[in-house]
Each structure stands twice: as C-alpha cells, then as structure tokens.
Amino acid sequence: MNPLLISGFGTSINVDKRKLVVTNKLQNKRLEFAPHKIEHDSIIIDGHTGNISFESMRWLMKHNIHLTLLNWDGNLLATTLPDQTISGKLRLFQYKKHLDGIIRYSIAEKIVKSKIDSSLNLLLELSKFYPIDKNEIKKRFEAEFEIFRTKSAKNTHKIPEIMGHEARIAKIYFEYIRDVFGKLAPQFSFETRSSIDHKRADHAADEINALLNYGYSILAAEIKKSLNSVGLDTQIGFLHETLLSRTPLVYDCQELFRWLIDLSVIQLLEENKLKKSDFILTENYHIRLKQSTAKLLVDKIKYNFNLKVSYGKKYFAYQNILNNNISQLAQFVGDRKKTLEIKIPPIKINRDDNLELRQKILSMSPEEGKKLGINKSTLWYMKKNVQSKDKMKIYDKILEKLE
Known part of the structure; x- marks a missing residue:
C-alpha cells in the first residue's frame, strides 16, 4: 500500500507533457510523475474544491491507480477502479452460494472467527504495554465462545446468530480499546463507536471516531480494489445483509483487517500528541481530520499494511495477505477450491518499554x-x-x- 493523499483548497490534477501533475498554487506545491514511474498505487482525494482533468483520470486508469474520494466527514464517498476482471460464471456461483444457507453460514463463520482471533491477539499484545488484564480478556472471550458453541450445536445456521456473536465480542473488545484510548488521549472523551443520534458511526462525535472512520474508509477502498480485481460482486455478501446502496461483501472483508486500523490509530496517538486543534468541528458539531492529521494517519496505515509477517513459508506484507485472502474467497466461491481457509497472521508489537x-x-x-x-x-x-x-x-x- 502506497497511497498519495491530496487535500487542500484549490488542488488540481492534470497531465502535462505526458506527466501526471498535482499542483496547489496556494500552498506553492507541485508534484510530477513520469509515465510508468509513479510509486503510488492509489490517490486519496480529501477535499471539496479543485479539479481533475479527463486526461489525468485516463492516465491513472492506464497505470492501474484507483481514485478514492472521501466525504466531508472522512467516510468513503466513491472510488474509481481500474478495469475489472469480469466473470459472469463466478458471479453466478457467488449468488448461488449466497442463497445456500449452509454455505453462506460457513463463510460468515470463518470471517467472524478470523476477526475475533485478530481482535483477541491485538488485546493480548496491548496488555504488554497497558494495564489490561489478559487473563480476564481470555475468560470473557472464552465464555462468549461457549455460549455460541452451544447455540451452534443445534445446527440452526442462522446469520443473525453469528452476527449477534460478533457484536457481543466487539462490545467486549471496545471496552478494552476504550481504556487504551482513554489513557492515550483523555481529552478526546472516546466512549463508544456509536452515538445517540446515529447508531452507526457515520458521523464522528469525537476525535477518536473521526480517526477510526477515516482509517476504515481507506481500508474499504483497498478492499473494493481487490474485489474488483478478482471479479466478485461487492453487493452480495455472506455475513452482512444485502441492502440498497450498500456493499456487504466489502463490509465482510473489512472485518478481517479492522484491527489493523485500530492499531494504527493507537500508534498515531502514542507517537503524536494530537490536540483538539488538529481536528475540525463542523457546524453540525461533527468532527473531521485536518489535512496534516490525515497525512499522519495515512502514513501509519501505510506502514502497517506494508509490514511483512510470516505467511505460509515466506514473509509477506499485510497488503499482499489481504489480496491473497480475497483471491482464496473467489476461488472457493467459483468452485476452484473445495474448502475456504481465511488466514491472517497475528501481529507482534515490538517495543522495549513493556x-x-x-x-x-x-x-x-x-x-x-x-x-x-x-x-x-x-x-x-x-x-x-x-x-x-x-x-x-x-x-x-x-x-x-x-x-
């Protein structure tokens, strides 16, 4: 992962003498990229004024670089993706497996299990540096596992049951993450991922949620790009329900790596003493990131997704592991593999000051x-x-x- 964040009033993107040129006259900034020599794999546009030419969009598509447009609050507004791998047969298989309750449940269960395993691992790693009782965490997670196993033994294979299980684990997880945020940035008063007026965390009421929303949007854009490359339909998921104007398969795959965004936010708060002045308060009393804060977060996410960990018999970056797991899903959905294995290697936080x-x-x-x-x-x-x-x-x- 190597995104280029473009933000600020009056930014323009165009092509001049075969080069992609990004300029901001007010900030006296100019970036130039020669054909086939651009190191970035995506461009994130976080701004409301500026322009982009048709020729520059064509230039980006030819170089397999996708655009991500963020809304005023840091949430994902739209993406422009490179040419898609189109496979009508794969999508027919995807729809068929979605309609098969048992198969759909088995895929959803693997997604949730992977998310829970990664969440538990992150909490245990954080317990080395923060006053978190790791034995208590294990007991609470195991107690919820036991409840779920008892229900699963009845072979009901109902998606609401596994989503309920995931929601209860997420509640436990964020209780501990909240304590970490509270120690790192008490001035931001983080309590929960949802607010009273919005059950979903679409509009951040505090700075921590603004950081998380921004990070999850970047993650969603990367997942859309990967799903697009293998030809899966983003509107047909297995864990999340199919709803109007939603992309449930993106949400499904997001669950596998949300924890890495959470870790990125924690590391950002550890290394940079962010203040309320590093954020923008809108007229509706929502919070959004300033350009400098967004860049710090993007750099931290980029670092973590490029971090190499043991995967199989070699070392791969989490970005490659994300793509590989989506490829594995496509192969299983398309009946090219008989079994689905979702594998996300646990991360190790390397610090001396435990x-x-x-x-x-x-x-x-x-x-x-x-x-x-x-x-x-x-x-x-x-x-x-x-x-x-x-x-x-x-x-x-x-x-x-x-x-």
Whole structure:
C-alpha cells in the first residue's frame, strides 16, 4: 500500500507533457510523475474544491491507480477502479452460494472467527504495554465462545446468530480499546463507536471516531480494489445483509483487517500528541481530520499494511495477505477450491518499554541503579519519561543492564 493523499483548497490534477501533475498554487506545491514511474498505487482525494482533468483520470486508469474520494466527514464517498476482471460464471456461483444457507453460514463463520482471533491477539499484545488484564480478556472471550458453541450445536445456521456473536465480542473488545484510548488521549472523551443520534458511526462525535472512520474508509477502498480485481460482486455478501446502496461483501472483508486500523490509530496517538486543534468541528458539531492529521494517519496505515509477517513459508506484507485472502474467497466461491481457509497472521508489537520494565524502572532505588551502572541523573530522567510518555525508547545499553 502506497497511497498519495491530496487535500487542500484549490488542488488540481492534470497531465502535462505526458506527466501526471498535482499542483496547489496556494500552498506553492507541485508534484510530477513520469509515465510508468509513479510509486503510488492509489490517490486519496480529501477535499471539496479543485479539479481533475479527463486526461489525468485516463492516465491513472492506464497505470492501474484507483481514485478514492472521501466525504466531508472522512467516510468513503466513491472510488474509481481500474478495469475489472469480469466473470459472469463466478458471479453466478457467488449468488448461488449466497442463497445456500449452509454455505453462506460457513463463510460468515470463518470471517467472524478470523476477526475475533485478530481482535483477541491485538488485546493480548496491548496488555504488554497497558494495564489490561489478559487473563480476564481470555475468560470473557472464552465464555462468549461457549455460549455460541452451544447455540451452534443445534445446527440452526442462522446469520443473525453469528452476527449477534460478533457484536457481543466487539462490545467486549471496545471496552478494552476504550481504556487504551482513554489513557492515550483523555481529552478526546472516546466512549463508544456509536452515538445517540446515529447508531452507526457515520458521523464522528469525537476525535477518536473521526480517526477510526477515516482509517476504515481507506481500508474499504483497498478492499473494493481487490474485489474488483478478482471479479466478485461487492453487493452480495455472506455475513452482512444485502441492502440498497450498500456493499456487504466489502463490509465482510473489512472485518478481517479492522484491527489493523485500530492499531494504527493507537500508534498515531502514542507517537503524536494530537490536540483538539488538529481536528475540525463542523457546524453540525461533527468532527473531521485536518489535512496534516490525515497525512499522519495515512502514513501509519501505510506502514502497517506494508509490514511483512510470516505467511505460509515466506514473509509477506499485510497488503499482499489481504489480496491473497480475497483471491482464496473467489476461488472457493467459483468452485476452484473445495474448502475456504481465511488466514491472517497475528501481529507482534515490538517495543522495549513493556509494563514489567516500566515498573522495574519506577521502583529502582539510586543504590540499585548504581549497581547496574546507571547514575542518579540518568535514573531520574528514565523515571520521568516512564511517568510522562505513553511510548518511550530505551537504549540498548540501558536495556541490557535492566534485563
């Protein structure tokens, strides 16, 4: 993943002497990309004024680069996708499997299981750095699993049951994520993903939800691109219901990687002390991201989706893993594979400053520090950093002494 974020009043995109040119005269910015030498794989347009020429849109399509248009609140408004792999036979198989209750349920169950496994893994990773009781998490998740297994044993194969299971797990998950957000950014007063006037989180009432909405929109655009490339119909899903003006298959596949957006937001808050002035309050009292904040978030999401993890016998970026899982789904739907396996490798958060190490620093006396070769002033600064920073770097020489 390597998107180019375009935002700001008066931005224009056109083609000049075979080159794609992005300009903003007010900001005195100009970007040029020669044919077949552009490193970006998508362009995100987050703005309300500006222009794009027909020739530049043709240039982007020829280079297999899709456009993503975000609404005023950061939600996905539209995408322009490269040429689609059209397979009438695949779509007929997709419709048939959607109408088969047992097959549809089996696909939905695998999607939900993958989401829950990834959510649990993220919480356990976060428990290394935040006061989260990992044993309590495991017990609560397992208790919900047991309830669901008991119901599943009746072989009802009803989609509302598995969606209810997913919703209950999501509620537990966000209870802990809320505590992390509360520690990182108490000034943003995050409570829940929904608000009183909107059951869905379409209009962010706080800054955390604005960040999450923006991230989920970028994820949705990537999934649309991948589904488009394999020829699946985005309007026919397996977990989410088919509704007017909705793309349930996009929502289905989003569930597999929402946790990576959540992690990106957490990491952004850890590394950048965002303030309320980094957001825009609209006349309807909704929150949206400023251009500089959006760029920070896009960069963090880009980093995480390009992170390579063990997948099979090799290492692949999460972007490639997303595409591979959608390809696996297409092969199963089209009867080219007899079984469906959804596999999302767990992430490992690599940080030195875990809770145990932080507590060791805080409880260390000057005498104990002296024995380890840590002088009083160094120990004082270490304790100050532990108390004031959500994420801190512990240098290797100090880390060796503490271990």
